[in-house]
Amino acid sequence: MSETHGPAGTFILAQSSPTPEAPAPGTGTHSGVEIGVPPAEAHGSGFPPFDATTFPSQLIWLAITFVALYLLMSRIALPRIATILEERHDRIADDLEEAGKLKSESETAAKAYEQALTGARGKATAIASETREKLSGEAETGRKALEAELAAKLADAEAKIAATKTSAMANVRGIAVDAAGAIVNQLTGAEPAPQAVEAAVDKAIGS
Amino acid sequence: MAVEIDPIHQFQIFNIVDLGAPGGVHLGFTNSAAFMVGIVAAIFFFLTYATRGRTLVPGRLQSMAELSYEFVASTVRSTAGNEGMKFFPLVFSLFMFVLFANFVGMIPYSFTVTSHIVVTAALALVVIGTVIIYGFARHGTHFLHLFVPSGVPAFLLPFMVVIELISFLSRPISLSLRLFANMLAGHIAMKVFAGFIVMMTAGGVAGFFGAVLPLAMVVALTALEFLVAALQAYVFAVLTCIYLNDALHPGH
Known part of the structure; x- marks a missing residue:
């Protein structure tokens, strides 16, 4: 140095x-x-x-402060930290337990859901086929009924047409008889006998 | 110009308030006493302020408080067993007191409470006193089996008892001297090397640049002293636990 x-x-x-x-x-x-x-x-x-002259002061104050420290630690500070740590420990344990419970619950729920899904699928197929059969059956009966109705209506109409035809033909004969009588009256001025007119008209229509 | 550096000055105790001499013993509120009060206040403030929120997920300060708690608790549990947890507040108080005293002593211009042998000796006597009182209260004369190791040939037994007795009696001495000497020597060494810097920088250009060496030394010593400060607090706590373990289970 x-x-x-x-x-x-x-x-x-x-x-x-x-x-x-x-x-x-x-x-x-x-x-x-x-x-x-x-x-x-x-x-x-x-x-x-x-320096021994400072010893009493140091010892007195060490005793006071250390006793104070001990009391503060054992009564206030340490219980406080211990509570915090305990609460956390409990909370973690609770949470883990809860998580395990929820996990098993969700597993059973998933299984139940799976089962329900399979059941529903089967049911849906059954309903679909049933509905299809029912609908096709209904359509068949409806068609048959309609056909029968139409046939009945056709027959009815045919009958009506025939009746109208016969009545029309009858009316034609009456009109011919009247017309023939009137024509004869005009030409001769004499009223012909209705029976002779009818016979002559029938002879003319029949020929 | 004389640079006066006194490495011993930092250990001086002076009265802040002189309390006179009741009963013929001179008493006063000294700088040491002020630091003791400050240390206790700092420990209490740190622990209560850090845990003010009592949060489930700890913040930085609360983590430190919990860490110190769990560190001391695990030390007590591993050396003295679950039974030793009844001494946990004592060990924790000792650990925190020594730790804070050592660290506060690292602040420049501050006073190191644990650099005085009367303080460390008093703390060691608290430990040994607890061991002896609890040992006899709990085990009665069976506590004396501590000094009689089992499985020793009869002719060796007197020697073993003497050796055990000496080892037991030397515990408070080693406990107090270890802490005292570490703090004293470390602080003197730092001061001496820091003094070299001042002296060399005053000694011209060569000295100015040469002062880098003691500066590096002071930096290294400061780091070492922080390590020693924590380590000695830990050693004090661990040895306390080991001695308390003897009081709990004296039969070896």
């Missing part, structure tokens, strides 16, 4: 004296660094940790 000190002179590692002009040991006499052991009067009886 001796090569590093400069012109400022001697550096003394000694007790911190409040008066800088107080002569420190080694000043001026020899250059060099002195890490000196402080004189006894600077720190009471020397090395502070072995």
